[in-house]
Amino acid sequence: MPNSTQTDKISKGQGFIAALDQSGGSTPKALRLYGIEEDAYGSESEMFDLIHEMRARIIKSPAFTGDKIVGAILFEQTMDREIDGTPTGQYLWETCGVVPFLKVDKGLADAENGVKLMKPIPGLDALLERAVEKAMFGTKMRSVVDAADPVGIKAIVDQQFEIGKEILAHGLVPILEPEVTISIPDKAEAEEMLKTEILAGLDALPDDQIVMLKLTLPEVANTYKVLVDHPKVLKVVALSGGYSRDEANAKLAENTGIIASFSRALTEGLSAQQSDAAFDKMLGEAVDSIHAASVAG
Template sequence: MKNQQMERMRKGKGFIAALDQSGGSTPKALAEYGIQKDAYKNEEEMFDLVHEMRTRIMTSPCFTGDKVVGVILFEQTMEREVENMPTPDYLWQKKGILPFLKVDKGLEPLNEGVQLMKPIPELEKQLERARAKNIFGTKMRSVIKEANPEGIQKVISQQFEYGKQIIDAGLMPILEPEVDIHSPDKEESEKIMMTQILKHLNMLEEEQKIMLKLSIPSQDSFYSELVNHPKVLRVVALSGGYSRDEAVELLEKNPGVIASFSRALLGGLSAQQSDEAFDQVLNASIGKIYQASIT
């Protein structure tokens, strides 16, 4: 099964849907979906509502492995069910989509121009639970806001340190050192980051592979060396605050990089839409992102 899944991710045409909004970002995601804060009384009701939203997306007829190769899940979503099946099993067995799990616990305060990940003290137990739930891989996010070599080096070192622990647990890590798209020295940050990533890739053992989730670069095709690197299974791009149309247009200029969008995927969807209208909007969004991902 694992070899089949590895081949699916390595060669599969399509993109990765990011449905991993956590407690802090869920209220905004629900509001954009047309569900305001007065619709729920506590966190439990909030998470019930966001699971209903995610279930509606995942069970849509247009949400299939033909165009979506993976989905990044929040931990609570992994623990819940879709159509009376554990969510990861539903995705893989019913849709042919690989399930990933967000494992980071949020960001540290800004220091040296970057935000490192907070410690993940229960990572080993989390990975054990993910394996039991048939999760294929994980994702964890840091943020780079300034072209500070020391800060960027710490971000990449931390990402690879956790990444190797995830590989040892038998899962595929997606490392996400996001460069803030509003950074005035974004291009310089990307150059420093690239140097650090290549350095750490070349230190991996022969059988060790990772995935990378990166901001769409300022320079077209800048990540080509990473796309073709033998230790990189796939390079995926986050939308980072770009609109869907902007993100799609920029992604098309980076062959070999596929999308891993959240807001750019969900834009235009509403709890108030009929199923027909909902599916039409989602289908159009999936189509645009898919085309940009296979360019």
């Protein structure tokens, strides 16, 4: 069963979830935004060393505490590494007071019926066993909605819940993340379809099981309020989805009970070249603004 103190932290905590889970495909972009070009590393292992240094710098910053950040989503390699000699998940909870989650998906399949389902996740059971050993509270997995297609949206939600049940069986709390692309013309219609399918999935869960949802900030404020209030939903969190931090914060503040789970919007402006003082100041300002928007709703 999930740790009850951590469950309370997510349920009642006044803060947001930091998404620090860029994987192999998105790491070069994340490093480039951080001021490290691709010619600065000669191999994949050097690249992952650099991204771990970046994440460790964020996590060790005095701005990164459980006062305003309730959780953090990690990439598998980050879970397997250490910060100052302590496994990352343990460090997050014991030192920062931040609940650790693990990204478990392996990327997206080709588009079909207006959606991109998740690719198969080989070795999921073994990964989930490791996640439990490494003190993870829950997991996250992303798929993408690109059109208001009822067949595709039902398929995407069915897949999320199907894998979510495997995760629940390991005593972990899954974050189901069917992201709606922010630029599509029928975004509001897609969100209504998505809400209907998610409600059906929740109603089919046993009463003693809870999930979390990570959703794109909706076109119509409080579209997802019924999900926020659902007894089988521990928390609804929002992804920034390509909105700037200011846009994402403004939209987030309009949605009651939803907190942020931002990635790029959190690290916007951070640079490897900054002094620790400048880095901590900029991260602190980002944390403060995202926290304020998360608790405003």
